[in-house]
Amino acid sequence: MRSILLLLALAAAIPVSAQSLFRKEPDYAQFNTSYDGRFTFVRVRFRPLPGFGGGGGYWRDRDLKWDHDYPTAERHLTRILDELTTLGPKTEESNILMVDDPEFFNYPVAYLCEPGFWDLNEAEAASLREYLLKGGFLIFDDFAGPHIFNFRERIRQVLPGAALVELDVSHPIFDSFFKIESLDHDHPYYGVKAKYYGIFEDNDPEKRLMMIINYNNDIGDYWEWSDAGFIPISLSNEAYKLGVNYIVYAMSH
Amino acid sequence: MSSFFESVFEFLFKYRPLVFEKGRLAFTTPWPVFVVFLALALVVLLALISYGRARSGNRRDIVIFSSLRVGALALLLFSLSRPALLVPTVVPQRNFLGILIDDSRSMGISDQDERPRSDFVYQSFGSADSVLYAALAERFMLRFYGFSGRAERIDGVSDLRFAGGRTDLAAALDRARRDLAAVPVAGLVVLTDGADNSDASLTESLLALNANSIPVYAVGLGRERYDRDIEINRVETPRTVLLGSSLVVDLTVRQRGYKGETVQVTVEEGARIIAAQDVRLPADGESAVVRVHFDAEEPGPRIYRFSIAPQPGERVTKNNSQEVLIVVEDRREKILYFEGEPRFELKFIRRAVSDDENLQVVSLQRTAENKFYRLDVDDAEELAGGFPRTREELFRYRGLILGSVEASFFTHDQLRMIEEFVGQRGGGVLFLGGRRSFAEGGYDGTPVAAVMPVVLESPEAIGGRRGRGEEPFFAELKVEPTRFGLNHPATQIGATVEESGRLWAELPRVSSVNPIYEVKPGASTLLSGRAEGSTDEHIVLAYQRYGRGKALALPIQDSWIWQMHADVPLDDMTHETLWRQLLRWLVAYVPDPVVAEAASDLANPGEPVPLTAEVQDETYLKVNNAEVVAHVSGPAGETYDLPMEWALEEDGEYQASVTGDAEGLYEIRVEAHKEGEFLGEHTTYFQATELTTEYFDSEMRSELLKRIADETGGRFYTARTVRSLPEDVSFTESGTTVIEERDLWDMPIILLLVLALIATEWGYRRYRGLV
Numbered sequence A: 001m002r003s004i005l006l007l008l009a010l011a012a013a014i015p016v017s018a019q020s021l022f023r024k025e026p027d028y029a030q031f032n033t034s035y036d037g038r039f040t041f042v043r044v045r046f047r048p049l050p051g052f053g054g055g056g057g058y059w060r061d062r063d064l065k066w067d068h069d070y071p072t073a074e075r076h077l078t079r080i081l082d083e084l085t086t087l088g089p090k091t092e093e094s095n096i097l098m099v100d101d102p103e104f105f106n107y108p109v110a111y112l113c114e115p116g117f118w119d120l121n122e123a124e125a126a127s128l129r130e131y132l133l134k135g136g137f138l139i140f141d142d143f144a145g146p147h148i149f150n151f152r153e154r155i156r157q158v159l160p161g162a163a164l165v166e167l168d169v170s171h172p173i174f175d176s177f178f179k180i181e182s183l184d185h186d187h188p189y190y191g192v193k194a195k196y197y198g199i200f201e202d203n204d205p206e207k208r209l210m211m212i213i214n215y216n217n218d219i220g221d222y223w224e225w226s227d228a229g230f231i232p233i234s235l236s237n238e239a240y241k242l243g244v245n246y247i248v249y250a251m252s253h
Numbered sequence B: 001m002s003s004f005f006e007s008v009f010e011f012l013f014k015y016r017p018l019v020f021e022k023g024r025l026a027f028t029t030p031w032p033v034f035v036v037f038l039a040l041a042l043v044v045l046l047a048l049i050s051y052g053r054a055r056s057g058n059r060r061d062i063v064i065f066s067s068l069r070v071g072a073l074a075l076l077l078f079s080l081s082r083p084a085l086l087v088p089t090v091v092p093q094r095n096f097l098g099i100l101i102d103d104s105r106s107m108g109i110s111d112q113d114e115r116p117r118s119d120f121v122y123q124s125f126g127s128a129d130s131v132l133y134a135a136l137a138e139r140f141m142l143r144f145y146g147f148s149g150r151a152e153r154i155d156g157v158s159d160l161r162f163a164g165g166r167t168d169l170a171a172a173l174d175r176a177r178r179d180l181a182a183v184p185v186a187g188l189v190v191l192t193d194g195a196d197n198s199d200a201s202l203t204e205s206l207l208a209l210n211a212n213s214i215p216v217y218a219v220g221l222g223r224e225r226y227d228r229d230i231e232i233n234r235v236e237t238p239r240t241v242l243l244g245s246s247l248v249v250d251l252t253v254r255q256r257g258y259k260g261e262t263v264q265v266t267v268e269e270g271a272r273i274i275a276a277q278d279v280r281l282p283a284d285g286e287s288a289v290v291r292v293h294f295d296a297e298e299p300g301p302r303i304y305r306f307s308i309a310p311q312p313g314e315r316v317t318k319n320n321s322q323e324v325l326i327v328v329e330d331r332r333e334k335i336l337y338f339e340g341e342p343r344f345e346l347k348f349i350r351r352a353v354s355d356d357e358n359l360q361v362v363s364l365q366r367t368a369e370n371k372f373y374r375l376d377v378d379d380a381e382e383l384a385g386g387f388p389r390t391r392e393e394l395f396r397y398r399g400l401i402l403g404s405v406e407a408s409f410f411t412h413d414q415l416r417m418i419e420e421f422v423g424q425r426g427g428g429v430l431f432l433g434g435r436r437s438f439a440e441g442g443y444d445g446t447p448v449a450a451v452m453p454v455v456l457e458s459p460e461a462i463g464g465r466r467g468r469g470e471e472p473f474f475a476e477l478k479v480e481p482t483r484f485g486l487n488h489p490a491t492q493i494g495a496t497v498e499e500s501g502r503l504w505a506e507l508p509r510v511s512s513v514n515p516i517y518e519v520k521p522g523a524s525t526l527l528s529g530r531a532e533g534s535t536d537e538h539i540v541l542a543y544q545r546y547g548r549g550k551a552l553a554l555p556i557q558d559s560w561i562w563q564m565h566a567d568v569p570l571d572d573m574t575h576e577t578l579w580r581q582l583l584r585w586l587v588a589y590v591p592d593p594v595v596a597e598a599a600s601d602l603a604n605p606g607e608p609v610p611l612t613a614e615v616q617d618e619t620y621l622k623v624n625n626a627e628v629v630a631h632v633s634g635p636a637g638e639t640y641d642l643p644m645e646w647a648l649e650e651d652g653e654y655q656a657s658v659t660g661d662a663e664g665l666y667e668i669r670v671e672a673h674k675e676g677e678f679l680g681e682h683t684t685y686f687q688a689t690e691l692t693t694e695y696f697d698s699e700m701r702s703e704l705l706k707r708i709a710d711e712t713g714g715r716f717y718t719a720r721t722v723r724s725l726p727e728d729v730s731f732t733e734s735g736t737t738v739i740e741e742r743d744l745w746d747m748p749i750i751l752l753l754v755l756a757l758i759a760t761e762w763g764y765r766r767y768r769g770l771v
Helices: A002-022 A072-084 A102-106 A122-134 A147-158 A219-224 A233-250 B003-013 B017-022 B033-052 B059-080 B117-125 B131-139 B169-179 B203-211 B344-353 B391-395 B412-423 B447-451 B459-467 B483-487 B497-506 B574-586 B702-712 B722-730 B748-768
Strands: A042-045 A095-098 A109-113 A137-143 A195-200 A209-215 B024-027 B083-090 B096-102 B110-112 B141-147 B151-154 B185-192 B216-220 B229-236 B240-242 B246-256 B262-269 B272-280 B287-295 B300-308 B321-329 B333-339 B359-368 B371-375 B399-402 B428-432 B475-481 B510-512 B524-531 B538-546 B549-554 B594-598 B608-615 B627-633 B639-646 B653-659 B664-674 B677-688 B716-718 B737-743
Touching (some): A072 A219, A072 A233, A102 A122, A109 A233, A122 A137, A122 A209, A137 A147, A137 A219, A147 A209, A209 A233, A219 A233, B003 B017, B017 B083, B033 B059, B083 B722, B096 B117, B096 B169, B110 B117, B117 B131, B117 B185, B131 B141, B151 B169, B169 B185, B169 B702, B185 B702, B185 B722, B203 B702, B216 B722, B229 B300, B246 B262, B262 B287, B272 B287, B300 B677, B321 B677, B333 B574, B344 B359, B344 B574, B359 B574, B391 B412, B412 B447, B412 B549, B475 B483, B475 B497, B483 B497, B483 B524, B549 B574, B594 B664, B608 B627, B608 B639, B608 B677, B653 B664, B702 B716, B716 B722
Parallel strands (some): A042 A095, A109 A137, A137 A209, B096 B141, B096 B185, B216 B716, B240 B321, B333 B359, B333 B399, B399 B428, B428 B549, B594 B677
Antiparallel strands (some): A195 A209, B083 B737, B246 B287, B262 B272, B262 B300, B359 B371, B475 B510, B594 B608, B627 B639, B627 B664, B664 B677
């Protein structure tokens, strides 16, 4: 029985892998904007683990994972940021960058979605480690359930020994712009309760927060569909509050 | 005038030039003057007639013979009319002569014929038989004074110790003048090397002597130039630094006889050598500036000793080292960083200084209209209302960083307050670049623009660019330090100048949205930058003093690139080092409301040290009529209180004088109250120690001594020319004098000239075949 299941899984994976292997990657740089000092939303591009299809991203003929909600989520968030804050971000442009791209280091805040499918080689892990230790800040989003196993594995690659610390609402990141009263959030689709984790410099919660991890949540989806009407405004609001707080906090800590 | 010339002059004219200078020519013949002239005319006439009848009849011969004969006869007639000099001369034993003898340590230097300078004093005045003493005592009543830091009357040279730690010529001259005011004075004789090291001005003393017609006869002792000597003659250090700060100290080294040699300057703190720097010695008589770097690692008052090991054949070795007292403050300097928008600069600046226990950067970030994000505040009230609205609130910070925030955010009062924060309170302000900074932030024409060390682009130029639809200015700049910046404590990011230059060259480009190309007159550029392919030089870091404080402009928007850039190694500390140094320098020397200062941080035991205190309230307005007390603690633990008096001519300034009788460190804590309210306190220090000041600039200063002599109508002598002093002093117009007549008719020059004229006439006759 077990062998049959494995074979089925393999058979399901072959077409997706084949697609990834034989299709030419677009030049993502054409979707990017050049550095001018203004805040620019950066989405981390990565090689997804093979075999876990599902689509749903901007390049719908591919199974990229990292592109989920692109570009609407960032456009919406940056407009909100522009509207509410003095940040003055780029609202019509954003960047897609690999963690080992030197350009990535010009943007000390970045967003990575679907880390459950995140694959990482050693060079990329080393580059991301350097990015984080130099002062970079990463927002992880859009993963739930068993995806956390892959996420933990990748984090171990990047920062061996790094501990995930569950954050409660008293953490300053939840009060950097909006005073978030509760973290009692639900995943938009799976009905599971969201959890928020952090990874701190030297594993010391007194030190700098380097990553915020939205586990069992998908705030990018809330951002993306906030103008579509099928998600309650209150839920979208909470997602925006988190997004704004993350950016404001990351730009001062 | 050289002694040779004087000797020749005296041989020909019978008297020394000084006698002619002082005297007045007169003819003492019993005949009336018209008879002399008549006789002269008659002689000339007879000579002309006599030669007119001569056989040769040659007109030229007649003129030559007549002239020679007339000349000779005129000289004889001049002698016969009994010319004389009328010279005012003192009446013996009716006048006082002040003998002022330098009693300072520099008189112990052995450069007076390889013997101590003081030996000349003993030789000249050691006993009544001494030549100079006897010659002067014959004519004058002598009154002796010994002087160093102050002057005292002494009975004789046996009272001298040559141990004074300072030399104050002005005080000595003043003392002697006042002391002799009621008696006839022929003049003052000063025996000194002239190595005055007081701050007093001589001009007033010399004017007073001139007004009283008291000539000064200065005898310079010692060599004017040492043949071989090295001297650290200046050390420039701050009086206070923050614990852990990197100190950059400039020393001036002067030398003779060691040109081109390399010596080592060492810095010692206690028994520890904390820094060393090699220096190649410059040409003889020239100075080399040596820059030494070290860290202030221990808190409290520290004595640092800068020295060069004695070199073979050095004349004076005590001038090879200098000590300075630096107070290393272990306190947290509070800086307010106001940022008009969320920016990475704030994050990375906070991070760069977060481990610095002596800096507290309190951040206020405007995240939305009238919404502020406060970080690192001390309590819930601090900055709760946003940017400070009162002077008390703002002036409690010692530094201010203004980020990307437009001028229109502030009220006019707040803009004025920022200007006063620097100009009046003495705080340090740093203007960061950004889209809402400088001209782009509308600062042109505001009170804050006056504080900025850079010239802002005019609003018309900005408006013109916008009008033409041009993109906002943006340039990525390669930054390099200027010559000034390479050595500056804020921007020297490496251990040495060379390393610093290399580190700057390696740093990646940063960007600017504020086109600034010019600093204001009086401002200095520390860093400049160029965009790729452009020749325009952008100002990246400029500095100027403004009022009591300092203002810096850093018109770039992302210095954090120096931390984050992919090419910057993870362990590179350049960004942290730069920001720590920059902010420490920003708040260095920022005054407290009460500031006490001892006039010198090192003083000889027993020497009074003037103490001043500036008293202000929390808004930094000067406070008069306050109760100000200095609590003095001595090295043996003794304590006493010293009330300080308000100096009426200066608002808020209080004065006292404190003396350290025993060697050691004195702590002076000054406390100020007004009507029972505590205004503030401040602690200063000084060290009582036997100073070596006397061995610096200790070559005989003939120019200074000549000036003293010239401006008072006296003369300057050296040990070799001093033998004429007694006679010279006699020809004074001061004191009780008589007019002495000195014959000139028998001057050898007259006889020699007559003989020369007759011999010439005879020779010419032979030449013309007339004999």
